[in-house]
Amino acid sequence: MTIEVPYRPIPVDQSDVRYVHGPDSALQSDVPVGETIEFDWNDSAIYPGTSRKFWVHVPARYNPANPASLMVFQDGWWYLDPAGEVRGAIVLDNLMHRGDIPVxxxxxxxxxxFPDAEDPKNRNTEYDAFDDRYVSFLLNEIVPEVSKRYSIAEDPDQWGICGGSSGGNCAFTAAWLRPDKFRRVIGYLSSFAQMPHGNPYPELVPRVPRKPLRIFLQAGHRDLHWNEPEANWLAENLRVAAALAESGYDFRLVLGDGGHSPNHGGVLLPDALRWLWRSADHSHQSVGSGEATSAVL
Known part of the structure; x- marks a missing residue:
C-alpha cells in the first residue's frame, strides 16, 4: 500500500524551527481522562541519598483483571506536564481511547x-552511564512499587521506555542491557555524545546478536555541536542509526530541524507510540529499513 504524504516546504533557516502539536497532544472532550498519582521516592538503595518524585498515570480503561502494558518516561514531570512539549498522559489517553495502543x-x-548538596543534580550520573544501575533501579525499586498497586503485564513486548537528551541514551541503554524487560524504545535527541567513556553503540551493535528491540529515534539537524568534529549530538545519533540499519533492527529514524529542544520529539510522541505498538502485519515494512523523514509537522 502506498501512503501519500502531502507536500510541505522545508524551512531554509534551520536555527529556530518550531513544530506545531497535533490533535493527539491536546485534551479532547470525548476522551476519558485517566488518573495521575504522585509518589515520593527517598530511600534508594542503588542511588543512596537521592530524592525524587515519580508519577503513575492510570488510564480510564484500566481493568485490574487485564494486566496493562507499561511505558516508562525519564525526566518525569517534563514529559508529563500538560502545558509542556511532550504531554505524555494526554497523548496516552487519546491513543488508548481510539485503540491505537493497548491499555x-x-x-x-x-x-x-541530593537535597542538601551544593550540586544536587544526579541526572547525568544516572542517565549517561553505560551500566545497568539505572535499569536495575527501575526494575528493583520503581516498577515494584507500581506493581503493588496495579496489574502490569509480564510480557517484555508490552514494556516500553522513553527519554530525551540524556534520557534518550538512558532509555536505549536500559533496553539494550535488559531486553528481557524493555523491548520498545523511544530516544529523542539522545546524548550519546556525552556518555562518559564515549558512545559504545556504533561499534557494539553490529558485534552482538540482534536483540528483540523496536526502536524509534529522533535527531535534529541543528542539535548541539552539529557541525563540529567533537561531541557532535547529530553525528552520534546518525552513527547509532546506521549501526541499527546495518544490523537489521526494527527501527525508525526521524530527522527534524531546530536545535536541542524537546519540541519536535514531543510533537512526534503520538506517532512514535503508534509505530512502537503497531501490529505484526505492519512490521515487515520497517524491519531493517531505517525509515527516515524530515517530518515537517
Missing part, C-alpha cells in the same frame, strides 16, 4: 537529586 500505564520518573 498502558505510564510511569514518569524524575531524575534523583
Amino acid at each position: 498502558t500505564i505510564g510511569v514518569f520518573v524524575d531524575p534523583g537529586v
Whole structure:
C-alpha cells in the first residue's frame, strides 16, 4: 500500500524551527481522562541519598483483571506536564481511547537529586552511564512499587521506555542491557555524545546478536555541536542509526530541524507510540529499513 504524504516546504533557516502539536497532544472532550498519582521516592538503595518524585498515570480503561502494558518516561514531570512539549498522559489517553495502543500505564520518573548538596543534580550520573544501575533501579525499586498497586503485564513486548537528551541514551541503554524487560524504545535527541567513556553503540551493535528491540529515534539537524568534529549530538545519533540499519533492527529514524529542544520529539510522541505498538502485519515494512523523514509537522 502506498501512503501519500502531502507536500510541505522545508524551512531554509534551520536555527529556530518550531513544530506545531497535533490533535493527539491536546485534551479532547470525548476522551476519558485517566488518573495521575504522585509518589515520593527517598530511600534508594542503588542511588543512596537521592530524592525524587515519580508519577503513575492510570488510564480510564484500566481493568485490574487485564494486566496493562507499561511505558516508562525519564525526566518525569517534563514529559508529563500538560502545558509542556511532550504531554505524555494526554497523548496516552487519546491513543488508548481510539485503540491505537493497548491499555498502558505510564510511569514518569524524575531524575534523583541530593537535597542538601551544593550540586544536587544526579541526572547525568544516572542517565549517561553505560551500566545497568539505572535499569536495575527501575526494575528493583520503581516498577515494584507500581506493581503493588496495579496489574502490569509480564510480557517484555508490552514494556516500553522513553527519554530525551540524556534520557534518550538512558532509555536505549536500559533496553539494550535488559531486553528481557524493555523491548520498545523511544530516544529523542539522545546524548550519546556525552556518555562518559564515549558512545559504545556504533561499534557494539553490529558485534552482538540482534536483540528483540523496536526502536524509534529522533535527531535534529541543528542539535548541539552539529557541525563540529567533537561531541557532535547529530553525528552520534546518525552513527547509532546506521549501526541499527546495518544490523537489521526494527527501527525508525526521524530527522527534524531546530536545535536541542524537546519540541519536535514531543510533537512526534503520538506517532512514535503508534509505530512502537503497531501490529505484526505492519512490521515487515520497517524491519531493517531505517525509515527516515524530515517530518515537517
